[in-house]
Amino acid sequence: MTGVSLKPRAPFEARVDLSGLTPEVTGPLSLRELEHREVPCGGRSLKLAELFFVEGAPDGVLLVEIGDARLDGVGAGMTRGELIVDGTVGAFAGRGMSGGVLRIGGDAGDFLGSEMSGGRIELAGNAGAHAGAAGSGARRGLSGGVLQIGGHAGPRAAERQRGGLITIAGDAGEGLATGMIAGTVSVGGTIGPLAGRGMKRGTIFVNAVPELPAGFIDTGAHELVALRLIARRVPELSAMLSGWTHARRIVGDTLMGGQGEVLAGV
Amino acid sequence: MRLRLKGGRVLDPANGENGVASGTVRDIEIEDGRIVAATDRKADAEYDLGGAVVMAGGIDLHSHIAGGKMNLARLLMQEDRRAFPEMPGNFCGCGGGRAVPTAHATGCRYAELGYTTVFEPAMVGANARGAHLEMADIPNLDTGAYLVLGNDDYFQRLLAAGAGQEQVNAYVGWMIEATQAFAIKIVNPGGINAFKFNARKMDLDEANPHYAVTPRKVLTTLIRAVTELGLPHPIHLHGCNLGVPGNDETTLATILATEGRRLHLTHLQFHSYGTEGDKRFSSSAARIAEMVNANPNISVDVGQVMFGQTITASADYMSQYRNRGLASPKKSIGMDIELDAACGVVPFEYKDKSFVNALQWAIGLELFLLVEDPWRIFLTTDHPNGGPFTTYPHLIRLLMDRDFRNAQLATLNKAAQAHTLLAQIKREYSLEEVAILTRAAPARILGLKDKGHLGPGAVADIAVHTEDADREAMFSTTRMVFKNGRLIVKDGVVVELAQGTTHVARPEFDRSVDKDMQRWFDEAVGLKSKHFRIADGELRHGAGPTILKCEGVAS
Amino acid sequence: MILNGVEIRDTFAEAFPMVGTRLIVTADTPEWALIAGRTTTGFATSVIGCGCEAGIERTLTPEETPDGRPGVSLLIFAMDFGSLKKVVPLRLGQCVLTCPTTACYAGIEGGKRVPLAKTIRYFADGHQISKKIGDKRFWRLPVMEGEFVCDEDTGSVEGVGGGNFLILARSRGEALKAAEAAVAAMVQVPGIILPFPGGVVRSGSKVGSKYKGLFASSNDAYCPTLRGTVPSQLPDEVGSVLEIVIDGVSFEAVAEATRVGITAVCAIGAEGGVVAIDAGNYGGNLGPFHFKLREIMQNGAGETA
């Protein structure tokens, strides 16, 4: 095995925050140094070794064996390297990440990839609320990179998204892309109410037109060259868009003077 | 409790002592928190200073350390807090921040730089209780606050109605006492009030749209009030047109308006801008310094701009609203406050490659170097408006080391370099001058007789620095800092927390004003005047203030 | 050196540095892509009068283009980067934006950026939409016909302009036939264009003029009707000369095109009326790129001076 592996000694009794413990940080440390590194756990801070078996050889890869829904901040602040979680993670996975790859085998809690600016997150399961969104107090959600959600996404995914790409293979919850500033989000499944509310710019790709706020205006179906371009240039969207030559273009949120669009394949 | 600090080179300009120049060392003796004449009695503790430089604890007479606007700044700039957490250790307050440090971090970082007294220069009356609660949580520092006055509707109404000076004096006295203030600050005289009536600018002789009162009238009336009430510190003035190119004329006119009465011009750098050159922005530091030099009634602090991210917080909502578009990151808060004042909070990043920012930097240094009397100019960055106070050691080196200064200058925006005469200024501050700027002179202008010096009777607030040719290094780390005779910092690190006191001034005034104040608060403000008033016991967790009784000069 | 009866003269073509860029223009049909390509590269024979030299590099199959539609690849060269930044948006705005069904993409990744939609997006009057994929941005401009899709910018290369060779033939008909054969072969070489009409120039020039203010004038040494009246390069048997001028993205591309072109001409040989291959130069002092004909024909490569 290459890289460092963290294997929880037992299910966590409180939330553990791994923010900042990224491959580029663990890489230069010896196993012993890593074991002594303190991480917040509930109301205390504990040494990593009190929570995990720390094994392997430090390099650019970090592996978390057996996830835990109380494990927050996995890959938060990552700039390079690779972080793989075999199971489920808690909140803020990949928050503020600017590079590298984060792969999560299970589900993720709230704020997955929030304020992310680069790199790639691949989530196999479902994401909680606010995936790719702006965290509390932050002005912008995901502004670059790719966030791929294999399952469903909770409410307010892509809120205040500023750029980059979010793909949701399953359903998206209420308030998708609320206040979206720019960027692209695609949803394979159904979409909850009030998607795109207050959206300024950006694109939401959908298979069927969802219920949209009053400020959205249907401009009809159009043959769009851009669809062909995106289908070829963006591998993450090829499967969804490759059959599309025409799309229904619904522009909004005009109530706020927005020029975003919902594009639905026809 | 008797302490003896042995073998230090004592730098005490207030008492004319310069052990650095003479090379002589001597002991300093402390008894129960105060400096006493040397005895041969046995001390409870002795500290060998090994020839290090000994000065009185630093005094910052203008640094925004408490009050509602600082909390708004914290709320708005969580980035600052997150980026600079306090280091864990025995004296960690679990807070942090650099531009707007938490109360605990403020007290600790100031102490580590050898400062022991800091004044909050813009306390809004409506928020005074909150400001005092916050100051009580600042360890290691004695504090005090200047009350923002002159834009309040009560005062504007008085002037509009042609009230006599006695009536004004009574009001000012009442407000000082009610808010537990130490001095009077005027921010954009009348401008904040005018902004509430939708005026967007206010010159010295421009009439308030509602009251028809001019800033000149506000200024001269309040100068007279503090003089007649006998407040130790003159009016602390943040003048009209802050930051506006061409405000140099306003500043010069303001100095003339004093007609020889004492006035302190704060963050003068922001008020020394001309309109020459292609960019219509130029340095008027030389003109203004000349005027300051010629008028011994004027004292100033600079409000030096230091490059990097900071956040600006001011009662001057009119100016802050104007600067709102320059916010970086792009967000800002403004607030009209209680018929009293206002505030504006705008994050700002001073960039060395920006023409305007680089020139602001140069203008500040020009002022420092061209104002001749070190007893009338004080070292400030208007923390955090020009930059955080933690940049002081760097600033001191800029003043003391011409080569360093010119090397810094050479890296700045080229056009700005061409617009400053800084490179030609040969002056370098001496250690003694720095001690005057940061200790002796502020104590004197504040009327704090037992501070800023090391003579018998002085409060034993003492900073010990190991001499280093690199003045930034020297002032970045203190060897020892004593607060009231207790060692609180050793080798640059806090080793104990001391509870400071809050200085307040107590003038005599005609108490018949109270009846009118009650009516005003009942009818206009919608709050009982007695609840506006702050009791002594509300300060410093019940310890109460340190009161400086003022003797009025008026009959 | 004599190849199939054709003398390869011991001389060199002297070429200059130019900056160039490549655009990929697609359309719904190959015909419309070609129309867009021709229009965009029209009136672009020589920088002297056109501001740039441009041509269709080749046509592209749908599989080769970013949006999966038929397209053309265009090369545009100018004397300096500043001019290139001016002429490209101008031609894009007048000839591609206006042309039905087209889209325009960057054809070169690296180098200094030449604005495409970055400049012409303002045509959309605020309705332009941008999309960033990876670090590449493209724009969508609403137009009457639908949407015009265009990359934000394209890269540029320091290329070579003015590579050339001269075909000295017995007659005009034979010269033209040889030149056509050369062009047909040369257009297959990637990275080059032949900016003159049909790839051929009949009015080759020399530097300078007797008239003030003219920088170039008729290459009298190669004009058959002046033989004897001026110092001539033409033996008696030569009745007509045609030149092929080559601009390319690199020295190698131009050298290769030169080789391919001369080879095609030599294949026609003396039998087809070709007498000699010559090249235009200015004594080697003006342009840094020297394409030595004999070396190219011997080694298949040249060298820089």
Place this chain on the structure above:
Amino acid sequence: MAEVQTIHDVACGFCGLGCDDLTVEVEGRQVRATAPVCPEAARLLRRLDTADPMARVAGEVNSQADAAKAAHHILAAARAPLIGGLGVDMAGAGAAVDLAIRFGGVLDHYASEGLFRNYAAAQRTGWLSTTLAEVRNRCDVLLVVGDDPSATWGRLFERLFPATPLFAGANRRVIFLGGAPGEKASAQLAGANVVHHATTDAVAALEALGSLTAGRRPPGGSFGGIDADTLAGLAEELRNAHYAVVTWNAADLGDGDLVAERATALVDTLNVTTRAGVFPLGGRDNIIGVNQLLLWRLGYPLRTAVRGQTSSHDGTLFATEAALADADVLVWISAFRPEPPPDFGGKIIALAHPETVFDKEPDVFIPVGTPGVDHAGTVFRMDSIVSLPLGALRVATLPSVAEAVRRIAEG
């Protein structure tokens, strides 16, 4: 019988409006407020001559000292405490932060939901706001978004609309966008020109109003159920106002965050040409004061976790409901009212109002006095600027939160 003592100008710390002109009658241990007082304050100030409950540990009556010891033991063993409720005065808030620094834990106030909805605007873009005395005297057009706030702040319109404002003039305009004003509001606003526009979607109505105010007419005939022309008329009124104020209660609005954002944007637009401010409602049980204290002590607002000499803040993860899911100990502090702790499976230490009725007996119950009734204290008003000294109305027999917490810390 003790004689009845009438105390005037009593300050009230319950709803955040900061009324300080209450009259209270005190008779021995009994306390009752007389006019002027709102029903809520009257209820919360009322005290009967009953004996205070004793402290309890696991349901057994115990001394305050032993209860403090038991609480100390629980906290010392705690892995993830939540210090919640936080209905305390400033001294109590300081003690709660000390407790968090000592034992670690998440700090949140039980009424913080509205605060954080407002922070969606205040922290992200900032806002231009105003305070009570400014609204009272300057506001000539008041836009009230959502339901009539008088239900929560009984004297709000009485405070905002005095008989003779300094500047606002006679014909002050109040626009209710949402619920209709109730009887109380209508009475308090008798001198003002009141209109009501019901809306199915306050956010959409505000968005359209914002666009219209900025001079953009959005496509569509009605927004949130309000006719576009009506909204255009309101926009005109706002633009012509000398000092327009927008107020709302984010805690009460499902999309409170969006209301705060849209109101902020509207006020930003207005300030380009005239003056305006937002006046967000809130402030129950000194939440604003506690939040202020956290900001200057920890640098973060409520919903902050302290652990191992660091603190971190998150408006979602450290909200009471979310934090409870992971907490093992709940320190429930509610001194202003008998607010019971939320349903929680772990150990509960309740520093609570003596009349608190618990669904489940807490592990430790320490009854505490009420600031402004049993002991003096300081509370902040909803605008975060003004704070009020609360006085003691009777002799305290219960400790203040600050005292109780100090005893717990000492063990």
